Amino acid sequence: MLLPFQTFVPRIQITEQPAERHRFRYASEHPSYIRGSKNTRECLTYPTVEIVDYFGRAKLTVYSVTEDPIPRLHPYTLSGTCEVIIGPNNPLKYCFKDLSICCITRKMLRRQHANDLDVVNLNVLRLCFEASLLTASGEVTQTLRAFSRKIYNAKKRPELIIHELSDCSSPMSGGKNITLLCDEVDKNDIQVRFSLCRSNQSEGWCGYGIFHPEADIHKKVAISFMTPPFRNQFLTQSVKVGSRCIFKTLMD
Template sequence: FFKLLSLVPPHQPVLPLVIVEEPKDRGMRFRYECEGRSAGSILGASSTHTEKTLPTIEKVNVTVSLVTKDLPHRPHPHCLVGKDCPNSTGICFVTFNPRNSRRHSFANLGIQCVRRKELDISLQKRRSLNIDPFQSEWETYGIEDMDMNSVRLCFQCELEWQDGRKDHLSPVSTKRAKNKALKITHLNLYEGPCTGKTEVYMLCDKVQKGNRKVF
């Protein structure tokens, strides 16, 4: 989640929260925690090879989180990670001043996969932080029917007035963002003898540094 806090003039008309740049479908691969701190960056739908865009909203005081792709939208166990995301929370908090700009783009924001055995733990953390944008019934649905390869970004907006009053807008969600498969860019052999002992080279894109084994 992202929480954007700021002061706005009192009695100003409350306009709906608008997503002006959707996330790119299959624009990035979800990373596991063991792959390292970096989880890439969620790109905007209009990104090209030469020009990158980012998911962008237009409003003030916004909270963003991951929810399931299907209705009813429930909190998704996968985590948002980035420079503004507190460790182990899976959510992100950002502050900006709407007097300077009413738009905010989310840079350096990635999606981190949660392993199957840790899904319940991740959702319990979300519950303890009261992160449930659409007020879903936690106990009604099981994890087994969740799509682990598709998510939506959910934005919640909190308006804080100069007199201390706070207004909450209805949450809005983006279009689906789907996990991008790891791509093999080069393989030197496609077959070999059953006796083995054949040296094979496989090159993949965006693999984190470290020891890797292929079986």
């Protein structure tokens, strides 16, 4: 039996998105490295990309771009290891462990990016991961790009704090009503997220509390929600998960 001919199209895939909040710092400050979206105190993660359906060498580059539908270079740049040669081993995967975002003063912005000040949001950016596929002699045959989700300046958009929960447990099937007290929130820009971090990504989990912004958010500081079902309904022992209040727009 003859199998149909299958072609493989190389592509770059973000296997670990950057964290949604990061402190943008000046060059004179101590750098703060960008963590991964699944990062916890017990399990440190970092932005990670992989080139799939390709065998060979590649030059991997990362730089900052604006949040626009058609991104352009962001005035704030990256420091750390922003360029690396990977391959020819498979999988072609790299974890960026020392990236930080460097902001510049208003004076320098007006001098270098005068035309961008009114149209660029300086407190949000994306990462552009660019892979240049190389021949044995080092010539570029193809360029692949992937854009991360938005990263917000933590200094301008601080983390929301959960001050109290009416209950700290829920059945695996979810559906339990819990009330939390938090900082003042925008009812149209808030989510309650539950997550489980594992070194093996397939064993991780993420779910969101179920509530209606108009009916279940009280005085902007109390949220009444139903817990989500856990991915595995047949566990015989309890599982500890983390809970956070996050801005809904950070999920874009």
